[in-house]
Amino acid sequence: MSSAxxxxxxxxxxxxxxxxxxxxxxxxAARAGVxxxxxxxxxxxxxxxxxxxxxxxxxxxxxxxxxxxxxxELRTAERRQRENEHLHWIISELETTNPELARQLIDxxxxxxxxxxxxxxxxxxxxxxxxxxxxxxxxxxxxx
Numbered sequence: 001m002s003s004a005x006x007x008x009x010x011x012x013x014x015x016x017x018x019x020x021x022x023x024x025x026x027x028x029a030a031r032a033g034v035x036x037x038x039x040x041x042x043x044x045x046x047x048x049x050x051x052x053x054x055x056x057x058x059x060x061x062x063x064x065x066x067x068x069x070x071x072x073e074l075r076t077a078e079r080r081q082r083e084n085e086h087l088h089w090i091i092s093e094l095e096t097t098n099p100e101l102a103r104q105l106i107d108x109x110x111x112x113x114x115x116x117x118x119x120x121x122x123x124x125x126x127x128x129x130x131x132x133x134x135x136x137x138x139x140x141x142x143x144x
Contacts, residue, residue, distance in 0.1 A: 003058055011054035013067045014039075018052060020074050028052070038070040039063055 001009075017038045018031035028049070035048040041062060050056040051063075094102035 006059040006064065007054055007056050010051050010056065010059045010064055010067065013064070013071055014048065014051035017067065017071055017074070020071075020078075035067075039066045041066065 014035045018026070018035050021034035021038060022030045029045075031052060032045050032048040035051060036043050036045055039048070039051075043063065047056070051059075051067075091102055091105065094105060
């Protein structure tokens with residue numbers, strides 16, 4: 001990969017990070033601040049601005065690795081939130097039309113969670129008081 005390719009990739013990653021963390025309509029200084037924090041290390045605000053504008057002359061490997069890692073974390077968190085919202089909607093629809101079927105679905109999902117183990121993205125279901133709560137992530141799953 002050439003230096004120009006690294007700069008272009010870093011521009012794309014940095015702008016995606018800034019969009020997700022600060023919002024697409026945020027001021028440039030705010031966007032640079034969140035990129036600076038997301039990349040970490042010794043990244044300065046000027047360096048983050050270079051990444052956002054695609055004006056960097058070079059990109060260090062650790063900068064790109066940190067940016068990729070943070071982008072992957074954000075994408076995973078958003079995917080889990082979206083999936084969680086879908087499951088809550090399905091369960092709420094079932095509870096209004098067929099409460100017994102909803103209870104069986106929750107029981108079935110708890111059984112699946114018990115079999116899945118600690119694999120990434122595993123569904124975890126826990127009950128707090130009378131309210132059902134669904135959480136994602138293998139480490140959050142209830143233990144028997």
